[in-house]
Amino acid sequence: MSERIIELKNVSKQFPSVLANDNISLHINKGEIYAIVGENGAGKSTLMKTMYGLHEPTSGEVYIKGEKIKSFSPSNSIKRGIGMVHQHFMLVPSFTIAENIVLGSEPRSKRIFSDKKKAVDIVKSLSRTYGLEVDPNAKIQDVSVGIQQRVEILKTLYKGADILILDEPTAVLTPQETEELFKVIKRLVNELDKTVIIITHKLNEVLTISDRVAVMRQGKLVDVVNTREVNEKILAELMVGREVLLEDIDKPEIKGEEVVRVKDLVVKDNRGFDALKGVSFHINKGEILGVAGIEGNGQSELTEALAGMRKIEVGHVFIKGIDATGFNPKKIRELGVAHIPEDRLVTGLSKVSSITDNILMGSQFKEEFCKNKLHLKRDKIRDYAKKLIKKFDVRTPSEDVKVGSLSGGNMQKVVIAREFSFNTEILLISQPTRGVDIGAIEFIHDQIIKKRNEGCAILLISAELDEIFRLSDRIITLYEGKVTGEFKNGEITKNEIGYYMTGNRKEQV
Amino acid sequence: MFKKAKDNVEYLISLFLSIFAALLIGALIMLLNGQNPIVGYKALVLGAFGSKYKIATTFAKTVPLILTGLATAISFMSGIFNIGGEGQLYLGAFAAAYIGFTFTNLPVFIAIILAIIASALIGGLYAYFPAVLRVKYEIDEVITTIMLNSVAILFTNYLVNYPFQAAQGKMGGTDMIAEAFKFPKLVKLSKLNTSIFYTAIIAIIIYYLIKKTPFGYNFRIVGENGVFAKYAGINTKRYMILAMVISGALCGIAGAFEVYGVHYRFLQNISKGYAFDGMLVALIVKNNPVGIILMSIFFAMLKTGSNSMEVATGIPSELILVIQSIIILFIAGENGFKKLFKEYRLKRGKLVK
Amino acid sequence: MLHDVFNLTLLQNTIRTATPLILAALGGLLTMHAGILNIGMEGMILIGAFFGVLGSYYFGSALAGVLLAMLSGLLIGLIFGVFTIELKSDEFIIGIAINIFAGGLTVFLLRSIFGVKGAFSSPKIVPLPDVHFPIIDKLGFLDVIFNNHSVFIYISWILVICVYIFLYKTPYGYWMRGAGEHPECLETVGVSPKRMKYISSLLCGIFCGIAGAHLSLGYLTLFTENMSAGRGFIALAAIIFGASNPIKTFGAALLFGFFDALGIRLQGVGIASQFTQMIPYLATIFVLFIVAKGKLNRKGI
Amino acid sequence: ACSGKENTKVKEEKKEGISVSLVIAGGLGDRSFYDSSNEGIEMAKEKLGIKATVLECKNDPSLYGDQLIEASNRSDVIVVVGFEFYDVIQEVAKEFPDKNYIYIDNVIEGVPNITCIDYMENEGSFLAGALAAMATTDESIEGMNKEAKIGMVGGMDIPVIRNFQAGYEAGAKYINPEIKVETIFAGDFEDPAKGKESALALYAKGVDIVFQVAGKTGEGVFEAAKDSGQYAIGVDSDQRYINPDNIMASMIKGVGLSIYESLERIEKDEFKAGSVYKYGINENGVDLAFGTEDMKQIVTEDMIKKVNEIKEKIKKGEITVPEAK
Numbered sequence A: 001m002s003e004r005i006i007e008l009k010n011v012s013k014q015f016p017s018v019l020a021n022d023n024i025s026l027h028i029n030k031g032e033i034y035a036i037v038g039e040n041g042a043g044k045s046t047l048m049k050t051m052y053g054l055h056e057p058t059s060g061e062v063y064i065k066g067e068k069i070k071s072f073s074p075s076n077s078i079k080r081g082i083g084m085v086h087q088h089f090m091l092v093p094s095f096t097i098a099e100n101i102v103l104g105s106e107p108r109s110k111r112i113f114s115d116k117k118k119a120v121d122i123v124k125s126l127s128r129t130y131g132l133e134v135d136p137n138a139k140i141q142d143v144s145v146g147i148q149q150r151v152e153i154l155k156t157l158y159k160g161a162d163i164l165i166l167d168e169p170t171a172v173l174t175p176q177e178t179e180e181l182f183k184v185i186k187r188l189v190n191e192l193d194k195t196v197i198i199i200t201h202k203l204n205e206v207l208t209i210s211d212r213v214a215v216m217r218q219g220k221l222v223d224v225v226n227t228r229e230v231n232e233k234i235l236a237e238l239m240v241g242r243e244v245l246l247e248d249i250d251k252p253e254i255k256g257e258e259v260v261r262v263k264d265l266v267v268k269d270n271r272g273f274d275a276l277k278g279v280s281f282h283i284n285k286g287e288i289l290g291v292a293g294i295e296g297n298g299q300s301e302l303t304e305a306l307a308g309m310r311k312i313e314v315g316h317v318f319i320k321g322i323d324a325t326g327f328n329p330k331k332i333r334e335l336g337v338a339h340i341p342e343d344r345l346v347t348g349l350s351k352v353s354s355i356t357d358n359i360l361m362g363s364q365f366k367e368e369f370c371k372n373k374l375h376l377k378r379d380k381i382r383d384y385a386k387k388l389i390k391k392f393d394v395r396t397p398s399e400d401v402k403v404g405s406l407s408g409g410n411m412q413k414v415v416i417a418r419e420f421s422f423n424t425e426i427l428l429i430s431q432p433t434r435g436v437d438i439g440a441i442e443f444i445h446d447q448i449i450k451k452r453n454e455g456c457a458i459l460l461i462s463a464e465l466d467e468i469f470r471l472s473d474r475i476i477t478l479y480e481g482k483v484t485g486e487f488k489n490g491e492i493t494k495n496e497i498g499y500y501m502t503g504n505r506k507e508q509v
Numbered sequence B: 001m002f003k004k005a006k007d008n009v010e011y012l013i014s015l016f017l018s019i020f021a022a023l024l025i026g027a028l029i030m031l032l033n034g035q036n037p038i039v040g041y042k043a044l045v046l047g048a049f050g051s052k053y054k055i056a057t058t059f060a061k062t063v064p065l066i067l068t069g070l071a072t073a074i075s076f077m078s079g080i081f082n083i084g085g086e087g088q089l090y091l092g093a094f095a096a097a098y099i100g101f102t103f104t105n106l107p108v109f110i111a112i113i114l115a116i117i118a119s120a121l122i123g124g125l126y127a128y129f130p131a132v133l134r135v136k137y138e139i140d141e142v143i144t145t146i147m148l149n150s151v152a153i154l155f156t157n158y159l160v161n162y163p164f165q166a167a168q169g170k171m172g173g174t175d176m177i178a179e180a181f182k183f184p185k186l187v188k189l190s191k192l193n194t195s196i197f198y199t200a201i202i203a204i205i206i207y208y209l210i211k212k213t214p215f216g217y218n219f220r221i222v223g224e225n226g227v228f229a230k231y232a233g234i235n236t237k238r239y240m241i242l243a244m245v246i247s248g249a250l251c252g253i254a255g256a257f258e259v260y261g262v263h264y265r266f267l268q269n270i271s272k273g274y275a276f277d278g279m280l281v282a283l284i285v286k287n288n289p290v291g292i293i294l295m296s297i298f299f300a301m302l303k304t305g306s307n308s309m310e311v312a313t314g315i316p317s318e319l320i321l322v323i324q325s326i327i328i329l330f331i332a333g334e335n336g337f338k339k340l341f342k343e344y345r346l347k348r349g350k351l352v353k
Numbered sequence C: 001m002l003h004d005v006f007n008l009t010l011l012q013n014t015i016r017t018a019t020p021l022i023l024a025a026l027g028g029l030l031t032m033h034a035g036i037l038n039i040g041m042e043g044m045i046l047i048g049a050f051f052g053v054l055g056s057y058y059f060g061s062a063l064a065g066v067l068l069a070m071l072s073g074l075l076i077g078l079i080f081g082v083f084t085i086e087l088k089s090d091e092f093i094i095g096i097a098i099n100i101f102a103g104g105l106t107v108f109l110l111r112s113i114f115g116v117k118g119a120f121s122s123p124k125i126v127p128l129p130d131v132h133f134p135i136i137d138k139l140g141f142l143d144v145i146f147n148n149h150s151v152f153i154y155i156s157w158i159l160v161i162c163v164y165i166f167l168y169k170t171p172y173g174y175w176m177r178g179a180g181e182h183p184e185c186l187e188t189v190g191v192s193p194k195r196m197k198y199i200s201s202l203l204c205g206i207f208c209g210i211a212g213a214h215l216s217l218g219y220l221t222l223f224t225e226n227m228s229a230g231r232g233f234i235a236l237a238a239i240i241f242g243a244s245n246p247i248k249t250f251g252a253a254l255l256f257g258f259f260d261a262l263g264i265r266l267q268g269v270g271i272a273s274q275f276t277q278m279i280p281y282l283a284t285i286f287v288l289f290i291v292a293k294g295k296l297n298r299k300g301i
Numbered sequence D: 001a002c003s004g005k006e007n008t009k010v011k012e013e014k015k016e017g018i019s020v021s022l023v024i025a026g027g028l029g030d031r032s033f034y035d036s037s038n039e040g041i042e043m044a045k046e047k048l049g050i051k052a053t054v055l056e057c058k059n060d061p062s063l064y065g066d067q068l069i070e071a072s073n074r075s076d077v078i079v080v081v082g083f084e085f086y087d088v089i090q091e092v093a094k095e096f097p098d099k100n101y102i103y104i105d106n107v108i109e110g111v112p113n114i115t116c117i118d119y120m121e122n123e124g125s126f127l128a129g130a131l132a133a134m135a136t137t138d139e140s141i142e143g144m145n146k147e148a149k150i151g152m153v154g155g156m157d158i159p160v161i162r163n164f165q166a167g168y169e170a171g172a173k174y175i176n177p178e179i180k181v182e183t184i185f186a187g188d189f190e191d192p193a194k195g196k197e198s199a200l201a202l203y204a205k206g207v208d209i210v211f212q213v214a215g216k217t218g219e220g221v222f223e224a225a226k227d228s229g230q231y232a233i234g235v236d237s238d239q240r241y242i243n244p245d246n247i248m249a250s251m252i253k254g255v256g257l258s259i260y261e262s263l264e265r266i267e268k269d270e271f272k273a274g275s276v277y278k279y280g281i282n283e284n285g286v287d288l289a290f291g292t293e294d295m296k297q298i299v300t301e302d303m304i305k306k307v308n309e310i311k312e313k314i315k316k317g318e319i320t321v322p323e324a325k
C-alpha cells in the first residue's frame, strides 16, 4: 500500500450559516493525482483551504505526511510542502509578476534586502522549465487572467511544494494552455514525485488527468472512485444526483434583421496599447455570435467597448440602427442591452451588498418595484429576488445574504439571473460558465438558448471552445485585436479553428 | 437594505453590553482617582435628564449632531468622504446670519426660508468643489475638505472681524439677527428651540431618501462598488457629487440653526467640532439614520451630563473625556467583540446546517 | 519688502515646520500601506509630546524623554491596532476616539503629575540638542539653511530614506504593502497580514511619539494642552498627497511647511492675517490640482 | 438631629462668606488672563473667606449658557470672564434678578445686576510699546541692534488683540516716530510652535523685542526669544518669572485684583451694581511689571523711570492713548 500523504478524519467546517464540510474522511496517496468534483457550493474549496491551513476545521483531524496538524496556518503548510492555487486569484495587483511569485519567501541579499534581480532570474528559469511563459516585470494589474493563472501556478512551484492543491486552475485557461498545464502536472507527478489535488468542473479533464476522483455534494463526501472505472456520465450523475446531458442542442433557424453592427473598432487596453485594431462584425436577431480566441486577444476590451465601459478610439457601434458609439453604460442599456461581464467579482456584482440588492440593480426605477420613481416597494422586490433565486437555482440560505459569501458558481448565477431577466433584445455574454458546475452549465446554456429562441441577438465570448461550438450560430475568431476568420457553425471543426485563433488567416489554411 | 429584526436586536444587545463594559472601565478609573463612580454616574444622568431644563439642554445639543451625522451618512455611504462639514457649517451659519441681520424687514417666514436656503446653498456649494476635484481630477477629497475647513473658518473669521464686525460688544461675531427671526424657545433658559422640529423633518426626509427611494439605493451601491454601479448604468460621478452637495447643505443648515436658534448671530467659533462629533455618531451606527438620532441623544447626554458631573463631583472633565473615548472605543469594537464571542461559541457548539 | 519675505530664514523655517509633519507622516504612511487610514495621529503626537516632556523632566535626559515618548506611542499604537485589526472596528472612529483620549489623558496627567493646567515648562526639562556641522560653517547660505537644527530634523531625513528602503527594498515592505492591498493573498503565502498590520500600527505609534517628542523637546521645550494643533491631520494630508511614498510625502510636508512659513512672512505686506493664514491650505489644494491635471493630460496622450 | 446638622452647616456657610462662581470662556492654565482671574478668586477665598467654584467653557460656545446657568443656580455672585459672554449673560442675568454678575472684559450698560469691568489694554500696551522702542536702539543691552524695529505676536486677529496692538504702536511711536512695528497673528491661541516660528520670523527681520499677546501660543514666543538671545514682553500677568533673562517686562491686566476688589466691596456692602468700571492706568487696572525684586533688570533704570513718567502723563490726561476701531 502506498503512503498516505494526506489524511482527513471526520473533518467538519461550520460557517455561521452553512455547514460547508460535513464529517469528511478521505486520504490521498503519495504520487497520485486526486481530483475533486462537485456542484458549486459543495464545499470543495473549503475542504482544500482546510488542508492548506487557511481554515481550522470545526471538528475532525487532519494528518499531513502522517503527522497530526495542531496549528492551522498557511505558513506551516508551506513548510510541510503544500502549495495551493486558489480559485480566486491571490495576487497583489500593483506588484510585478516576479514580486508576486516570490512574495513571502523572497530571495535576499545581505539578509534583509529583497533581491529583485535574482527574483526575475528565478521566474525566468521557472518559466522555461515548466513551459509557462510570463513577463516577470509586468504588473499583475496589466496582464490577462490567463497569465495570472500561470503566475499562480508558478508561485506554488517556486515554493517547491511536493503537494499541490489546484482549485479550478483550468477555469480560465485555453484548451492549449490546459494541455500545457496537464503536461506539467504529469511531469511533476511522474518525474518529480509530487502529489496533486485538483478541483475542476470539467469532467473530461478529470478523466484525462486524475487517478482517483472524490465527489462531493452539499458538504458531504459522496464517493471516491478510481478514474479508470468511471465515465463522464457516471461522474455527472454522482455529482448532481441526476442525469446530466450536455448534448447538442436543437436550434431552430430564426430569420432576423441585423441588430448590432460593429465597424472598424479600435480600442485601447489598460496600458494604452491598441487591443482592438479595426474589428467589424454584425449580429442578427435570434443569433448567437461566438467569439473564439485565446485569452488576451482583445475579447475583454471588445465586450467592454460594446457595453459603454471603454472608450472607443476609432470606429462605430450601431445598435438597432442607432449610432451608439461613445454611449455610456446607461444609454447602452436603455437601447436594450444586457451584459454578463467577464469579471463578476469586481464588475458584475457588489460583494458587500445582499443578493436582493444585487438583483434589484437596473430595475430600481421600474414601476414594478418603485412607485412614482420614488418609493421602493420592498415586498415586491423581495419576492422578485426570491423568485429569481429559485428560478436560477442560486444556492443560498436567504436572499439577505451578502453576495460575497456565496460560492463562485452561485455568484455567477446571481449575475445571470439579473441580466437575463431584463428582457432585452441584445445580450453581451462573457465567460458565462467560468467556474460553474456541470449542472449549472447545462442550466445556463439552456437559458442562453432560450434567449436566442426568443429573438435575442447574443454576443458570446468564451475561452471554452466546447461552449462556443455548442451554442453559437456563427463564430468569429479574434487574434491580436483582429478578426481572423468567420464561420457558420458546422463549417469548421474545433481543431481547425485553432489555426485562426493563433493568427493564421483563412487563405493560409 | 432589508435587515432582519433579529439582527437589529442582536446589535442593540451587544451595543448595550459594550457601553456597559466601557462604563465599568470608567468606574474603575474613577475609583483609582479616588472618586465614587456611583455618585459620578448619577451626576451624569441627572445632569443630562435631571430636570426639564436639563432634558431640554440635552435635546438642544442633538440638533447639530443629527444634522452633521446625517450629512456624514449620505456622503460616506456613497463612497465619498466629506470631512469638510465644519467649514460648510461655518459658511452656512454666516450666510444665514447675513440674511438675518441685513434683510430685517422681510416677513419672518420668508426670511427663515431664505436663510435656510442660503445656508444650504453655500454649504452645498462649498462641498461641490472638493467633490468635483475628486470626481473629475481624482484629487482625494479627504485632504481637500480638511484644508477647506481651515479656509472657511479663517474666511468667516475675517468677515466678522473686519467687514461685518458687530457694532457693539467686541463679540468676534456679526450683529444680531432681527428679533422676530429668532426661533422661539421651547423651554425657558434652555437652548432648545423650534429648530428641533425642522431637524426632525429633515431627518425624516433623509431617512426616506436613504432607505426608501431608488436614489438612496443608488447612493449606497455607488459607495459599495462603484465599478459595479457604473456597469449597471448609474452615473456614479453625478451621484458622488450629489451626495457631497447634500452633505454640505445639511452642514450649512446645521450652521443656520445654530445662528437662528442658539446664538442669534454668527460667532467666530460658532462650532467646536460639531461636524466631527456628527461624523463619529454616523460612523458608530454605520450611517443608519435612526441610529444617528439615538446616538446623537446619547452623545448629547454625555456632553451635558459630563459638564454637571464635573461640577457636582469634582471629577475633572479631562477624565470624563478619557471615559468618553473608552466608551467610543468599546462601541466601535462592538462588532469585533461579537464576532470573537461567536467564534468562541462556534468552537464549542454543535454543528448546524 | 520682497527681501523680508523671501530670504534664507524662510527655508530654515520651512524645514522646522515640516519636521513634525514628516515624522508623524512616516508612521501614518506605513499604516496606510497596510490598509489602515489613521486619523488618530493627532492624538498620538500629543501623547508623545507629553511623555517626552515627562521623561526628560524626571530622568533629566532628553533621550529618556524620547524613549518614553516612543513607548507611549507604541502603547497607543497597540490600542489602535487591537481595535482596528483584531476587532475590525471602523478606523475613523478609533482614530477620533484616540484623539479625544489623548486630549483628555494629557491634560489629566498634566494636572495630576505636574499640578498645573494648560502649560508646563521648566528649566528641568532637558531639550534635545541642536547639531552643529563645522564642515558647512563657511558655506554661507547652506550654513543658514541646513546647519544648527535640532537633532531630530536630521534624523527625520535619515528616517525618510530608511522607510523608503524598508517599503520598497526589503521583503517586509512588500509584505506590508501586500497586507494592505490584498491581505488574503499575503495570508496564502504564509505571512500573516494581521501581523504586518500590527507592526505598521505599532511603528506608526512610535513615529508619532517621536514627532511629539521632537515637538515638545526639540522644537520647543515645553508642553501645552493640544499642542499638536492639527499637525496629525496635516500629516495625513501629506501622506495622501504623497501617495504614501516616503519621498513624495516628505516633499509634500516640506511644501506645506514652505507655504506656512510664507504665510507668516506675508503678514507684513498689508493683507489681512486671515488670508495669509489660508495660504498653506489653498496652496496645497492648488498644487494638488496642478499635479492631477498634469496626470490626466498625460493619460490623454 | 439630621435637620439640626444641616442648619449648622448652612450657618457655617454664611459665616464663611458669600458663594461665588467664576465662569471663564476658555480654560485655566493659560498663565495669563484666565489664571489671573482665578488668582483674584483665590485671594478672595483666603482673605474674605468666600466659597468659590470655577466653571470652564473651554472655548466651546455651546457651553457658555450652560455653565452660566449652572453658576447662577449655585452662587450669589457670578464672575464672568470673557468678552464672548456678551449675549448669554444678558439673557441669563434677566432670569436671576437677585444674583450679582461681575462681567470682565466687555461693556454692557443699563442692566441692574451686571457690573462690568473693562480694561484699557491699549493704555498698558502703550507702556510696553514705549519701553520696547527705548530698548531696541540701546546697544548697551546685550543683543540689541541699532535698528528701530519692534514686533508683536498676536493670537488671533480679533478686536481685543487689535486694541493691544493700537496701544503698542502708539507707545512706540510716542518714543520714536520713525520706529517700525511689525505684527504677526499666529491665528491660534494654542499653538506654541506657531508662536515660536512667528517670533523667529520677526527676529530674523531685525526686530529685537517681541510683545506676545497670544495665550499658549505666546509660550513659543518666549522660547524663540531664549533661542535667539533676544527679548520678549509678556502679557496679562507678570510673566517675567517664566524666563527672567529674555522676558524684559510684562504688560499686566489687573484682572485678579479687580475681581478681588469687587468681591471685597460686595462683602462690605459698598458695591454699586449695574455700573461699568473702566480699568486703565489710572485705576491700576493695567500696568507694566518688571518682575520681582530678585530679578536682574534687562532694561535700564532710566527706561523704567521714563515709563513711569509716561504713566503719570496718561493719568493726567496729557497723553490720550488711541483705541482700535
Ligand SMILES: Nc1ncnc2c1ncn2[C@@H]1O[C@H](COP(=O)(O)OP(=O)(O)OP(=O)(O)O)[C@@H](O)[C@H]1O
Pocket: A015, A016, A017, A018, A019, A020, A038, A039, A040, A041, A042, A043, A044, A045, A046, A047, A087, A405, A406, A407, A408, A409, A410, A435, A437
Ligand atoms: N468564508 C465563508 N464564510 C461563510 N460561508 C462560506 C465561506 N466560504 C464558503 N462559504 C460557504 O460554504 C459553502 C461551500 O463553499 P465552497 O467555496 O467551499 O464551495 P465550492 O465547492 O468550492 O464551490 P465552487 O465550485 O462554486 O467554487 C458555500 O455555501 C459557501 O457559501
Ligand SMILES: Nc1ncnc2c1ncn2[C@@H]1O[C@H](COP(=O)(O)OP(=O)(O)OP(=O)(O)O)[C@@H](O)[C@H]1O
Pocket: A328, A330, A331, A362, A365, A366, A373, B233, B234, B235, B236, B238, B239
Ligand atoms: N431607469 C430609470 N428610469 C427612470 N428614471 C431614471 C432611471 N435611471 C435614472 N433615472 C433618472 O435619472 C436621474 C439621475 O439618475 P442617474 O444618474 O442614474 O441617470 P443620469 O444622470 O440621467 O445618467 P446620464 O446623465 O449618464 O444619462 C434621476 O432624476 C432619475 O429620476
Ligand SMILES: [Mg+2]
Pocket: A044, A045, A046, A087, A167, A407, A408
Ligand atoms: Mg470553490
Ligand SMILES: [Mg+2]
Pocket: D135, D136, D137, D144, D145, D146, D147, D148, D149, D206, D207, D208
Ligand atoms: Mg533694534
